[in-house]
Amino acid sequence: MADNKKILIVDDEEDLCEILQFNLESEGYNIEVAYSGEEALKKKLHEFDLILLDVMMGGMSGFKVANIIRKEKKLPVPIIFLTAKGEENDILTGFNVGGDDYISKPFSIKEVIARIKAILKRGAKTSENNKQLVFNNLTADTKRKEITIDGQVIHLTRKEFEILILLMDNMDQYIGRDEILKRIWDDDVIVTERNVDVNIARLRKKIGDYGANIKGKSGYGYCFKNR
Structure with a gap:
């Protein structure tokens, strides 16, 4: 199981959030959901082990949210961007604002789970x-x-x-x-x-x-x- 790791899903597509939440909770993760960047920034972000963050949202973009998390809040929590955009410039923007990984929509749930496990495992390996x-x-x-x-x-x-x-x-x-x-x-x-x-x-x-x-x-x- 996932040792009760806490993950925040930030996406304005409610159906997608529901699917991700169901499958990740089935893997043993503790899940919270925010339907906008503004809502996400109100949460106690230091409590999360990883954030799944959509780029193209109404209001504040995922890139802007990540920039605030890194520069203003100065939090090292791993961030995986979820977006329909897949061009190299967009990927570089994601890494420039402190993203750890980048998954283009549409994606398989298995891929998302594999990426999450890889990043959390890497963090555990470093701490050892x-x-x-x-x-x-x-x-x-x-x-x-x-x-x-x-x-x-x-x-x-x-x-x-x-x-x-x-x-x-x-x-x-x-x-x-x-x-x-x-x-x-x-x-x-x-x-x-x-x-x-x-x-x-x-x-x-x-x-x-x-x-x-x-x-x-x-x-x-x-x-x-x-x-």
Whole structure:
């Protein structure tokens, strides 16, 4: 069963919400539903283990909701976007605002369940490998899921955090984009190497001067350089 993991479904299609709720509760998940982005933002979002978020809704879009969750509320809760849009630019927008996965409608319930299990499993796997990585005044704490520079917390998305941990844990070793995709996004998520570049660019900007330590080399990928 799902260890009573709590999931929020945000979609203005009531029939779809009902189908998702029924099937996910059958899998053992604790489900709540919001029929708009505005309604979702009124909930205690820190209590949820994952959010299924529709992009095209009346009123506030899913991308806007995700942006608020990440930038204003600063919550790392995994977000899976549900949308009929499937063009690469829309997918990149989803990842840019902190999405963890992207499922295009129409989809099968089995696919949704598989994606949810993969993301929750990945989060559990990370928590089993708790450690602290330190480089000068930059500290990455995998147990607290926290990055600090000079004692100040730096707010990263889940993907940015996992990429930084991967690079710091393999100091001075180049890791190819395909390997980063495999390690961070898993094989079950359809993304491109461009997603790696976008996340690296955002990560560099957020960690300030330490962004210069993340080096990219054509044909080799990225590494965190000691100097």
